[in-house]
Amino acid sequence: MIDVRNVDKSFDKQQILTNVSFHVNKGSIYGMLGSNGAGKTTMMRMLAGILRQDDGQVHIDNAGIYENTKTKQRLIFLSDHLYFLPQYTIRQMGDYYRSLFPGWDEERYEKLRTLFKLDDKQKLSRFSKGMQRQAAFWLALSTVPDVLILDEPFDGLDAVMRQKIRNLIIQDVAEREMTVLISSHNLREVEDICDHVGILHKGEILLERDLDDLKEDVHKIQAAFKEDAFDPDETDLDVLHVEKRGSVYVLIVRGTEKEVAQEIQSWHPVVYDRLPLTLEEIFIYEMGGVGYAFENILV
Numbered sequence: 001m002i003d004v005r006n007v008d009k010s011f012d013k014q015q016i017l018t019n020v021s022f023h024v025n026k027g028s029i030y031g032m033l034g035s036n037g038a039g040k041t042t043m044m045r046m047l048a049g050i051l052r053q054d055d056g057q058v059h060i061d062n063a064g065i066y067e068n069t070k071t072k073q074r075l076i077f078l079s080d081h082l083y084f085l086p087q088y089t090i091r092q093m094g095d096y097y098r099s100l101f102p103g104w105d106e107e108r109y110e111k112l113r114t115l116f117k118l119d120d121k122q123k124l125s126r127f128s129k130g131m132q133r134q135a136a137f138w139l140a141l142s143t144v145p146d147v148l149i150l151d152e153p154f155d156g157l158d159a160v161m162r163q164k165i166r167n168l169i170i171q172d173v174a175e176r177e178m179t180v181l182i183s184s185h186n187l188r189e190v191e192d193i194c195d196h197v198g199i200l201h202k203g204e205i206l207l208e209r210d211l212d213d214l215k216e217d218v219h220k221i222q223a224a225f226k227e228d229a230f231d232p233d234e235t236d237l238d239v240l241h242v243e244k245r246g247s248v249y250v251l252i253v254r255g256t257e258k259e260v261a262q263e264i265q266s267w268h269p270v271v272y273d274r275l276p277l278t279l280e281e282i283f284i285y286e287m288g289g290v291g292y293a294f295e296n297i298l299v
Contacts, residue, residue, distance in 0.1 A: 001026040001179045002047065002147065007056035009042055016042050017203045020056070024196070027177035029169070031190040031211075033283055034200035040183045041080065043200070044151050047181065048077035060147060073101055075147035076140040080155065082132055090120035090135050094142065101143040109142040115164060129156040137165050141172070148172075150182045154189055166193055191279040199286060206286065211279070218282050219260050221251040224271035237263050240285040252277070252285045 002024035009017040017039045024030040034040050045051045046058050049065040049072050058064065063071050084093055098104040113120065116138045118127070124135055133156045140148065148169070154162045170193065172178040184190050190197065191211070198208040207214075218240070223230070224247050232242050232251065237260065241252040248271070253260050257274070264272055 001028070001061060002030075002181065003057070003059045003062070004043070004047075005057045005059075007043075007046070007053045007058060009039070009046065009051070009054050015203060017053075020200070020203070020205055022198050022205060022208050024179055024181055026179050027173055028196055029173060029180040029182065029194045031194035031197040032181060032183040032200065033187065033190065033197055034183075034206075035202075035287060038200040039203045040200055041151055044077065044149055044181070044183060047149055048072075048075065050077070073103070074145060075149060076101075076143055076145040077149040078136050078140055078151065078153055080152040082136050084124040084132070084135075087123055087125065089123055090118060090138065093124065093135075093139055094120070097139050097143055101145075103144040103146075105142055105144050108144065109138070112138050112142060112168075115168075130158065130161070133157055134161060134165075137168070141168060144172075144176070146176075146178060148178060148180045150180065150184075152184055153182060154184070154186065162189070169193065187280040187283055188278070197279070199283065201287065214282060215277060215279075216257065218252065218254050218277060218285075219257060220275040220277040220281065221253060221260065221264060222248060222271070222273045222275055223251070223264055223267075223269040224248045225267060225269055230267045230269070235263055235267070250275075252281065 004023070005021050007017055007020040008015070020039070020043065032040050032043065042051065046053050047065065049068065052066040058066070060071050060075065065071050085096065088096070094109055098106070116134045118131060118135055118138070124132055127135065154165070157165065169178075169180060173180060182190060182194060194211055196208075196210050197214065199206040226247075230249060232239050232249065237251070238254040239251060240254060243250040261272075
């Protein structure tokens, strides 16, 4: 569905993206993660056809996006910084969207009115940030897009509305195989909704994996040993992080569950447990492995 191959992009001789490649399957929800300034928003603007890459390919269904009206009519991009036409109401913006997107569904627009409960005759400029975000989703989902590109999509929304919008997105993915790409610093939200993730760092793809596969390959282990019977530096483990609390070690390690268990058991632990590992923890320790300071990570 979405195919990005060997993409480079620079501004004023500053390299923003370097040889970026990734693929998003039809009907998938892909989370794009990364440190501040990693190039996530630039990549999304290229996928929306706002920017043109310097080199490489950015395709949706084997078609280019930049200056391709037919492809752009199939996608919606909700930016971190929302923009509406000056002095327009939601209804007027809806009429404008209807003129741009052939897939506009007036019946769906009316159905979503009961969920968002906003007065569509009010000017958008008078709404709060959260209400403007709701209006943006109302309009976007009424176009029935094939591709939905979201940059910090839930910023400003309360918990109840976040869940309602997540449910709408998941419903469209399940029923229509809508393809979604999300960039967010809130990794807990990404983890709740995404099935695939990619991590950008300094303009390059650090890793790209199915979320379930990623969790299977990175483990959080708690183990206790008698006296000084264990030294993580002497093991065959790929240790991403280690903490020692008295006689108890907490380890973040990469590898298969079987390999990790066999190696730890060879040191004869008194206690051995595998603890739940969040996407946030995986992100922190993967980024730490490439020298990104933990204190600079916003989650």
